[in-house]
Amino acid sequence: MSTTAPEIPDRMRANVLTGKRSMEMQERPVPTPGPGEVLIKVRTVGVCGSDVHYYTDGRIGDMIVDGPLVLGHEVSGVIAAVGPGVDEGRVGERVAIEPQRPCRVCRACTTGHLNLCPEMKFYATPPIDGAFAEYVTAPAEFAFAVPDTLSDAAAALLEPLSVGLWACRKAGIGPGDRVLITGAGPIGALAAVAARSYGAAEVIVTDPVASRRERIAAFGATATHDPAAADFAPETLAVDAFIECSGATPAMLAGLRALRRGGTAVMVGMGADEMTLPVQLIARNELVLTGIFRYVDTWPTAIAIAGQPDVDLDALVTAEFALEDAESALNADADPLSMKSCVVVSRG
Numbered sequence: 191m192s193t194t195a196p197e198i199p200d201r202m203r204a205n206v207l208t209g210k211r212s213m214e215m216q217e218r219p220v221p222t223p224g225p226g227e228v229l230i231k232v233r234t235v236g237v238c239g240s241d242v243h244y245y246t247d248g249r250i251g252d253m254i255v256d257g258p259l260v261l262g263h264e265v266s267g268v269i270a271a272v273g274p275g276v277d278e279g280r281v282g283e284r285v286a287i288e289p290q291r292p293c294r295v296c297r298a299c300t301t302g303h304l305n306l307c308p309e310m311k312f313y314a315t316p317p318i319d320g321a322f323a324e325y326v327t328a329p330a331e332f333a334f335a336v337p338d339t340l341s342d343a344a345a346a347l348l349e350p351l352s353v354g355l356w357a358c359r360k361a362g363i364g365p366g367d368r369v370l371i372t373g374a375g376p377i378g379a380l381a382a383v384a385a386r387s388y389g390a391a392e393v394i395v396t397d398p399v400a401s402r403r404e405r406i407a408a409f410g411a412t413a414t415h416d417p418a419a420a421d422f423a424p425e426t427l428a429v430d431a432f433i434e435c436s437g438a439t440p441a442m443l444a445g446l447r448a449l450r451r452g453g454t455a456v457m458v459g460m461g462a463d464e465m466t467l468p469v470q471l472i473a474r475n476e477l478v479l480t481g482i483f484r485y486v487d488t489w490p491t492a493i494a495i496a497g498q499p500d501v502d503l504d505a506l507v508t509a510e511f512a513l514e515d516a517e518s519a520l521n522a523d524a525d526p527l528s529m530k531s532c533v534v535v536s537r538g
Contacts, residue, residue, distance in 0.1 A: 198325075201219060201488060202320075202323060203218075203513060205260070205261075205516040207255065213245075213520075222273075223272060225274045226329060227272075228328060228333050229269070229271040230265070230268065230269055230327060232321050232444045232535040232536065233537065234265075234532050235262040235320075235346060236343070236367060237519045237523065239375075239460060241520060242318075242523045259317070259320075260323055261314045263320050264289075264350060264383075265287040265346055266285065266345035267283065267287070267326075267535075269285055273330075282437060282482070282538075284345065286334050287394075288334065288349070289312055289331075290305070290312055291311035291328075292304040294308040299361060305454065320536075322516050323535070337493075337497060339356065341504055343504055351380045351503065352488035352489060353380065353482070354508045356484070356488055357433050357456045358385050360454075360482055364388060365390075367388075368427075368429045369393070370448050370449075371426075372397075372432075372438070373395075373434070373436030373437070374405070375397075376529055377407040377458060377459070377468040378395060378406070378436070378532045386410035387501075392429075393412050394409050394411070394415070395413070395418070396416070397401075397416075397431075398417060401527055409506075414439045422485075424449065428448070428450040429450060430453055432446070432455040434457050438461060443467075451478055454478055454481070506529050506530045507530050508522075508529045508531065509531045511533050
């Protein structure tokens with residue numbers, strides 16, 4: 191039997207994707223935490239580009255929405271109840287959720303690559319519901335306690351910060367490195383934060399939107415460029431690492447030309463399913479080209495970085511919306527002045 195607080199209701203509200211560009215408020219049962227799980231009262235949920243893709247297109251590659259789906263995987267909240275085997279003293283703890291449920295027994299999981307688990311259940315990835323709801327459950331070890339110095343929004347943004355951290359780990363960024371990031375949106379900004387935290391001496395960011403180029407300096411960028419400018423010459427940059435966060439094919443191709451010989455490129459942005467690559471350039475310069483899919487063991491590092499005095503995750507949030515207005519949060523992404531929209535489900 192799970193340990194529950196008396197104020198937990200039997201029913202909860204959820205904002206559900208019912209079709210392309212169609213959201214509906216529904217009443218659902220409050221989930222019950224199973225063995226090793228916690229029940230979390232959701233506070234803030236960040237809107238991710240993947241949420242927007244599911245909302246507008248109904249799919250991301252071969253991940254297809256084929257029924258009602260609750261979006262949202264960037265989550266902060268408070269533990270409201272615990273399941274069997276979990277310390278009851280955790281009730282009332284503020285947490286950020288790592289939204290993964292790997293199987294833990296496959297080869298990927300047992301060799302340290304749980305993000306590649308073929309049986310992964312991930313919030314807001316069909317058919318698994320996400321967190322545009324008043325309550326969710328999660329494995330207790332994936333609900334990370336956060337300090338009171340972090341706001342609910344900042345705690346939710348530990349998830350996209352983890353994406354930036356994993357990209358930087360895959361790129362092998364270290365002290366003194368020169369890094370190029372294409373795309374100054376939320377992931378690009380958090381990749382810049384991560385790169386500087388790993389010791390990068392220079393973080394160069396390109397984006398065609400002037401307001402985003404201006405804003406990115408607050409997140410660690412040391413220089414910015416308009417990729418459409420006539421005088422922009424990526425081949426002169428000779429960066430050690432390139433992190434592609436825009437999903438734009440021209441940005442990917444420019445970034446490969448910007449790498450020094452032996453450099454590493456990491457694909458993060460969601461773009462075309464296929465593109466033509468300069469294989470002679472890649473082979474001749476022995477470039478390393480890889481992608482990322484989520485992350486592994488990033489939350490403790492993300493929490494530590496978010497607590498640094500020169501890191502302000504709240505500055506990334508440009509708009510907040512109520513749960514009932516989650517559709518507006520999903521549409522806010524179309525505004526080039528928007529950086530990160532959050533859905534506030536409850537407040538402390």
